[in-house]
Amino acid sequence: MAKKKTKKGVKKTKEKSEVKRVGLLSLGKVMGLFGVIYGLLAAILLVVVMQLAQRVPQGAQQITQELGMMTQVGPSVLILFPILYGIIFFIVGIIVAAIYNLIAKQLGGIELTLK
Secondary structure, eight states: OOEEOTTTOEEEEEEEEOOOOOOOOHHHHHHHHHHHHHHHHHHHHHHHHHHHHHOOGGGGHHHHHHHHHGGGGHHHHHHHHHHHHHHHHHHHHHHHHHHHHHHHHHOEEEEEEEE
């Protein structure tokens, strides 16, 4: 631990710590929540873009016809995307945590400096 004196005479310590292990479910839950948020934002963006695509001038009607069912997205996407992205991100979080734990055993963990 490195100790420093500040102008007020209060000692602050900086402690270096190493993350040796990450909880699989812990990272999975956090990543899952990120996935739900990301999925909701992606669904909102998709719905807005598809609604705008339906209102294009006659010259661009061919594009919307090629998109077919994609222009009919609606509330189901707002429910489906957050759930799917949440599940996918949860699984990826668990895999990343497991890989990190294996690497941290061999090479050492990430070093953090805490105040």
